Amino acid sequence: MMKLDKLKHTHTNNFFLMAGPCAIEGEDIALRIAERIVELTDKLQIPFIFKGSFKKANRSRVDSFTGIGDEKALKILQKVSQTFDVPTVTDIHESTDAAMAAAYVDVLQIPAFLCRQTDLLIAAAQTGKYVNVKKGQFLSAGSMKFAVDKIKDAGNNNVILTDRGNTFGYQDLIVDFRGIPEMRSFDVPVVMDCTHSLQQPNQTSGITGGKPALIETIAKAAIAVGADGLFIETHPDPKNAKSDGANMLPLDLLEDLLKKLIRIREAII
Structure with a gap:
């Protein structure tokens, strides 16, 4: 299992990968996606964290898919971790989610729209888990120093x-x-x-669009400028995924992409 305390030192090794479906849709599909990514990342020696949202709280339409049930989804994330010996990450949306999710996963993720919510950041920090904070679409990179400070001031130095x-x-x-x-x-x-980052939000249909053909472009540029890790949502059938299918990378394209990114990484270190 990848030791999460080694994340701070990935700039001397390979990049790490957070990947999986947007949302936990069911046990079988989660295990199938995880199995394939583990196979690839083991072969390519890429540290891997399995990603899946246990619920989707930020939806445009009231009839959008939000989840299969909190505990049911969190138990699936736990089973992925136990089955494949990999760490897992899921997003939380309220302070009360922090301790609940921390009982099942290794990394708590703060959604971009919530990255300034002090109580949420502190609740996540107090679990002692790694906290991955997504930069708000409305903030500069420099502004994220305050999110880091809030988590560290709460006694947790494990920030992404x-x-x-x-x-x-x-x-x-x-x-x-x-x-x-x-x-x-x-x-x-x-x-x-x-x-x-390739979403096209606020469509008149109430369903977020996207430009998945540019995933490779964004990933290559990020590695070239020194990103420590990549976050990629992937699914064997994005068109029929229950959430954010318009942005996800088809699972069968992941291997080729990762191989290209490794070559870029090798060229810059």
Whole structure:
């Protein structure tokens, strides 16, 4: 199992990967996705954290999929971890989620829209787990120093920052790659979210769009400028995924992408 305390030193080795489906849809599909990613990352020697949301609280439409049940989904994440001996990450949305989720997963993720919520950050920090904070679409990279400070001031130095683009107009995002070295200067691992940064939010249909054809472009650029890790949502059938299918990488394309990224990583270290 990848030791999470080694994340701070990944700049001397390979990048690490947070990957999995947007949401936990069921046990069979979660295990199938995890098995394939573990197979690839073991072969390519990429440290891996399995990602899956136990619930989706931020939906545009009231009839959008939000989850299969909190405890049921968290138990599936725990089973993935136990079956494949890998750490897991899931997002939390309320302070009361922190302790509950921490009983099942290794990393608590703070969604971008909530990255300034002091009570939520402190509750996550107090679990002692790693806390991955996604940079708000509305914030500069430099502003994330305050999120890091809140978590460290609560007694937890296990912080990761993840960039997921900046709001660009009403229905698009753009990535400012200057933010990766700036956030790395805070002495925390920095991740590039290669899928959510390609979202096209606030569509008139109430369903978020995306540009998955550019996932490779974002990932290559992030590795080139020194990202410690990558966040990639992936699914064997994105068109039929229950959440964020428009942004996800088809699972059968992951191996080729990772091989290209390893070559870039080798060229810059």
